[in-house]
Amino acid sequence: MARLQSIDDSFVFQGKRQTGGNNRQKEIPQYTLVGNAVPPLMARAIANTILEQRINQKSNKQRNYESK
DSSP states (O other): OTGGGTOOTTOOOOSOSOOOTGGGGTOOOHHHHHHHSOOHHHHHHHHHHHHHHHHHHHHHHHHHHHHO
């Protein structure tokens, strides 16, 4: 499942694979960790988009300042 979310095969998830009903309040099973994780490739794409927007925003401000 982690591989489908672009998580590297060498990444080690801590904790038990599964937990029983009452133990779930104290321990987070591995499958929940994987399911709640933000896929690394998606995080990279979002970060790159934000970075591009910030760069474009600064460029536009500089152009507006220079044109005055």
